[in-house]
Amino acid sequence: MAKWLAYSKLYRCVEVSYICLLQHLTSIEYQWGLAQVTLKQQAQDELAESFTSFLDYGISLIQKYREVFPISDPKSIDHQLSLLRVLVQIYKMKAFNKLCSSVPDLHDRIVDAVTSGTVEWYHAQKQLLEPMIKTEEENVKSLVLLIDQLNTGLTSDRKNRSKIFTGTVKVNLFNVTYLLIQKLVTEDLQEQVRSTGGGRSKEVVESLYQLYQNIRLLLHQQIYLLPNEGTLALSDFYKWFSDSLPKWLQMVYNNTVEMVQRAVQKDQLQCLGEKTKHSTSAVDIATCYLKIKQTWTQLSWPDSEEAFVIMVKLTEDMCKIALMYCRLIEQRAEELSTNKDHANQSDSDVNAVRSFQLCVALNNMRHLRVVISQLPEDLDWQGLKEDTANMISVDQIQNTLHTQLKRVNGSINNKIQGVIQTLAQKLQADIKKHIHNLSTFSQDVPLENVIEPLMKFLDNEFAYMDRNLVQENFQSLLGFLWTHIIDVINLTSHQCGVSQALYSRLRYALQCLLHSFHADGNGLPLDKLQTASFEVLEAHLALNAASTHQLIQKYCAKKIQQQATMETSKYGAVTVKVFYINQLQTLHVEILNAVNLIPLDSNGSSDPFVEVTLQPKHVFPMVEGKTTQCMYKELNPLFDETFEFSNVTPEQCRTEGACLLFTVFDHDTLVSDDLEGEAYLPLHDIPGLDGTEEAFNPTRVPQARLTLGHPKPKEYDILKLLEARKGDREAQAFIKIRKQRERKSKET
Numbered sequence: 001m002a003k004w005l006a007y008s009k010l011y012r013c014v015e016v017s018y019i020c021l022l023q024h025l026t027s028i029e030y031q032w033g034l035a036q037v038t039l040k041q042q043a044q045d046e047l048a049e050s051f052t053s054f055l056d057y058g059i060s061l062i063q064k065y066r067e068v069f070p071i072s073d074p075k076s077i078d079h080q081l082s083l084l085r086v087l088v089q090i091y092k093m094k095a096f097n098k099l100c101s102s103v104p105d106l107h108d109r110i111v112d113a114v115t116s117g118t119v120e121w122y123h124a125q126k127q128l129l130e131p132m133i134k135t136e137e138e139n140v141k142s143l144v145l146l147i148d149q150l151n152t153g154l155t156s157d158r159k160n161r162s163k164i165f166t167g168t169v170k171v172n173l174f175n176v177t178y179l180l181i182q183k184l185v186t187e188d189l190q191e192q193v194r195s196t197g198g199g200r201s202k203e204v205v206e207s208l209y210q211l212y213q214n215i216r217l218l219l220h221q222q223i224y225l226l227p228n229e230g231t232l233a234l235s236d237f238y239k240w241f242s243d244s245l246p247k248w249l250q251m252v253y254n255n256t257v258e259m260v261q262r263a264v265q266k267d268q269l270q271c272l273g274e275k276t277k278h279s280t281s282a283v284d285i286a287t288c289y290l291k292i293k294q295t296w297t298q299l300s301w302p303d304s305e306e307a308f309v310i311m312v313k314l315t316e317d318m319c320k321i322a323l324m325y326c327r328l329i330e331q332r333a334e335e336l337s338t339n340k341d342h343a344n345q346s347d348s349d350v351n352a353v354r355s356f357q358l359c360v361a362l363n364n365m366r367h368l369r370v371v372i373s374q375l376p377e378d379l380d381w382q383g384l385k386e387d388t389a390n391m392i393s394v395d396q397i398q399n400t401l402h403t404q405l406k407r408v409n410g411s412i413n414n415k416i417q418g419v420i421q422t423l424a425q426k427l428q429a430d431i432k433k434h435i436h437n438l439s440t441f442s443q444d445v446p447l448e449n450v451i452e453p454l455m456k457f458l459d460n461e462f463a464y465m466d467r468n469l470v471q472e473n474f475q476s477l478l479g480f481l482w483t484h485i486i487d488v489i490n491l492t493s494h495q496c497g498v499s500q501a502l503y504s505r506l507r508y509a510l511q512c513l514l515h516s517f518h519a520d521g522n523g524l525p526l527d528k529l530q531t532a533s534f535e536v537l538e539a540h541l542a543l544n545a546a547s548t549h550q551l552i553q554k555y556c557a558k559k560i561q562q563q564a565t566m567e568t569s570k571y572g573a574v575t576v577k578v579f580y581i582n583q584l585q586t587l588h589v590e591i592l593n594a595v596n597l598i599p600l601d602s603n604g605s606s607d608p609f610v611e612v613t614l615q616p617k618h619v620f621p622m623v624e625g626k627t628t629q630c631m632y633k634e635l636n637p638l639f640d641e642t643f644e645f646s647n648v649t650p651e652q653c654r655t656e657g658a659c660l661l662f663t664v665f666d667h668d669t670l671v672s673d674d675l676e677g678e679a680y681l682p683l684h685d686i687p688g689l690d691g692t693e694e695a696f697n698p699t700r701v702p703q704a705r706l707t708l709g710h711p712k713p714k715e716y717d718i719l720k721l722l723e724a725r726k727g728d729r730e731a732q733a734f735i736k737i738r739k740q741r742e743r744k745s746k747e748t
């Protein structure tokens with residue numbers, strides 16, 4: 001006890017080991033049972049006074065723990081822990097409880113000390129950071145530093161001191177200090193911030209933004225409160241900055257615009273690498289967008305409805321910046337291509353540089369489009385939609401955010417298409433020249449040699465563009481060129497008259513170009529190449545390139561197709577039975593009757609007979625037509641006649657357009673016979689043609705009722721083509737027969 005009394009009087013003068021004091025207190029506690037009987041009153045008073053005096057001293061140190069036990073001193077935390085243990089030990093001692101029963105509870109005294117000490121520390125920090133010149137800008141900057149210091153102090157206490165306070169005196173140091181600092185900050189800063197009116201200068205606006213960030217970090221530390229304290233003093237702090245918010249958003253927009261303009265001005269439109277086909281400004285604008293996204297995250301505006309308005313503003317700004325960038329990068333490409341450094345270069349070299357820079361500009365735009373398209377995920381539009389579900393309709397979100405994004409994507413795409421069109425125009429003139437040159441080659445030159453210059457030109461240009469354009473842009477360029485090629489070949493085809501050879505070249509060229517643009521699946525997909533325009537052109541070229549025989553066959557095929565669609569007719573019908581005798585290579589034809597013929601004579605009747613021929617003539621050159629007997633004054637004649645056409649092979653029957661043409665005439669004595677109607681029967685699938693004689697039974701062959709029809713004038717383009725081939729006797733002979741039928745036709 002004597003040692004404790006001695007040491008407890010020295011603590012104000014010299015440094016005393018708290019562990020040593022703890023040992024002496026333990027010794028007093030151990031001996032107290034005997035000492036309290038023998039110890040005189042004076043000694044008891046002296047011991048009691050030593051206890052209370054040291055407690056007061058210890059509490060005063062706790063009050064100033066930040067200065068007395070600085071974190072910068074590695075041993076200070078251990079010293080503070082030892083002091084707290086001494087204080088706890090005193091309160092546990094029987095001697096203390098006997099002699100100092102009226103002393104307040106240790107927990108309450110520690111809380112009071114920490115509270116008053118924190119208030120003193122807060123005001124000391126505030127005074128220390130007060131500016132010498134009290135302008136609005138300096139005042140806000142001092143507040144930024146103050147909140148930063150508070151955050152640092154709270155974090156340091158939570159990490160280094162909270163455990164020792166909780167473990168010794170059962171005081172939650174962080175709760176006590178954090179709640180108090182929130183209260184002090186709210187009382188001090190609320191009116192100061194509001195009085196700035198959001199800031200009247202750029203510097204003040206920026207400082208207020210930093211102050212907001214620091215206070216938000218301070219509020220964020222509430223996650224360490226145990227237990228959760230409910231509504232806190234700083235919960236609505238964001239309302240202090242209502243006037244600042246629009247200025248912050250404008251500041252972010254202005255800063256981003258300046259950064260983008262600088263980035264474009266510095267950009268030399270050179271690819272960043274072999275696999276990276278965009279240039280520096282594309283990376284820079286992505287970085288600018290990242291900063292805008294960080295602004296959204298940093299704001300974390302608590303009011304959901306106002307947060308939606310912020311999101312709309314940020315999205316609108318990013319869309320405006322995107323369109324500005326597209327305009328600037330295109331201007332930059334033009335500026336670089338007209339640089340005076342190119343004055344001594346040839347036109348071809350200048351064009352090559354221009355093309356390359358346009359390629360890079362295109363790739364930059366495409367890269368930007370990808371960045372823009374990722375905004376919904378990067379800015380968590382889905383989360384915002386869920387947060388505002390009770391306040392903002394889905395339609396409103398769609399109309400303000402998604403529609404805006406869709407609109408700017410469309411605008412960027414239009415810009416991309418415009419630049420691609422500029423690139424394409426440099427190639428279109430050469431492509432047009434090569435296609436027109438196809439007509440200059442002699443007819444003796446093989447088609448492969450005729451098309452070779454065009455294909456070599458395209459191979460070289462495609463290789464260059466593929467190296468310098470990203471895949472999407474390369475395919476878009478191919479799309480433009482393909483449309484141009486279709487137009488040029490179509491125009492050329494309508495200027496080449498009836499030259500079958502030139503049509504053949506154009507068709508061959510079109511097929512070669514199709515394979516080149518498809519590139520075995522590495523170019524444009526077939527569905528993008530074989531468009532409606534392509535199909536029309538291909539059919540047009542194929543028709544004009546066809547021989548006379550092929551055209552006649554196609555005509556017959558069309559008539560067969562038309563026959564299949566005719567169900568009823570005002571001209572009546574003819575009933576026949578046809579089959580093929582494979583062993584004899586003979587076509588068996590039975591003409592049974594005709595029904596509902598139209599009256600063509602003045603007596604209200606007709607004198608019908610049927611002429612049957614094998615068409616086309618060039619497929620069956622050795623086969624003559626047959627004719628039935630004439631049935632006078634009959635509109636429903638019964639012929640019941642059989643004909644056999646010999647030397648008809650299965651191959652002939654399976655030829656395109658092979659058919660039997662049944663023509664019903666009205667016999668006239670003085671003038672040419674009138675046309676009752678005609679019908680076509682295809683031969684490719686007639687019974688017996690498959691060659692299985694055993695299974696074939698002629699008696700089971702069904703009758704076929706063929707609807708009669710009249711040809712329409714200028715029914716098919718094929719007839720026009722054949723008529724135009726004036727020097728082709730076979731074409732003219734075919735046209736003559738068809739014109740005779742047209743003149744007798746009742747169709748107009």
